[in-house]
Amino acid sequence: MSESLRAELRALPDFPPDMPDFDAAAAPDDPVELFLDWLHIAIDAGIRQPHAFSLATATAAGVVSSRMLILKGIENGGWQFASSEHSRKGRELVENPQAAMNFSWLDLGRQVRLVGGVTALSDEESEADWLARPGSDGTVNREWRLYALRPVEIEFWQGRHDRHHVRHTYRPNA
Ligand SMILES: Cc1cc2nc3c(=O)[nH]c(=O)nc-3n(C[C@H](O)[C@H](O)[C@H](O)COP(=O)(O)O)c2cc1C
Numbered sequence: 001m002s003e004s005l006r007a008e009l010r011a012l013p014d015f016p017p018d019m020p021d022f023d024a025a026a027a028p029d030d031p032v033e034l035f036l037d038w039l040h041i042a043i044d045a046g047i048r049q050p051h052a053f054s055l056a057t058a059t060a061a062g063v064v065s066s067r068m069l070i071l072k073g074i075e076n077g078g079w080q081f082a083s084s085e086h087s088r089k090g091r092e093l094v095e096n097p098q099a100a101m102n103f104s105w106l107d108l109g110r111q112v113r114l115v116g117g118v119t120a121l122s123d124e125e126s127e128a129d130w131l132a133r134p135g136s137d138g139t140v141n142r143e144w145r146l147y148a149l150r151p152v153e154i155e156f157w158q159g160r161h162d163r164h165h166v167r168h169t170y171r172p173n174a
Pocket of ligand 1: 049052065066067068069070071081082083084087088089090
């Protein structure tokens with residue numbers, strides 16, 4: 001069974017036939033500019049939920065967990081997301097305010113990884129995010145919290161058919 005699974009997995013296609021080029025030498029100095037450029041390319045390519053990413057958090061003891069979330073915006077160098085502050089991620093961010101994000105646009109052979117400190121944003125900003133959600137009935141949810149991850153490291157990764165994959169790393173706020 002495990003050998004047939006291994007063979008089945010090995011036979012799966014990997015990169016899409018057409019992948020964009022990425023010239024790291026010509027990349028802008030500002031990682032936000034490059035991130036927004038890649039995000040808009042993903043949106044224009046029709047990728048489903050291009051604003052979805054995996055967020056990894058950890059307890060104070062370093063026990064890691066991850067889950068998918070939706071990007072709410074980027075402001076003042078902070079990538080924003082929202083969730084219940086009573087959730088596992090909410091509790092972990094109180095005891096250990098560090099996290100990692102991973103955006104993957106597989107149909108473009110692209111990944112962006114971010115690592116940094118996370119801050120809980122204000123009640124006003126959190127409430128505004130809750131009320132702006134599709135289907136909002138105008139009722140306030142006091143558990144809802146908007147957070148911002150300010151990256152100390154961002155890595156842009158572009159797959160290539162010749163396997164000379166391109167990695168471009170920024171270290172802002174370091
Ligand atoms: C594509 C996708 C997007 C999601 N977006 C959010 C989100 O923005 N906020 C949220 O709290 N949960 C979101 N979820 C659910 C989370 O993945 C997760 O199940 C939930 O937040 C509880 O996580 P926790 O128990 O680790 O804190 C999303 C799930 C998927 C699959």
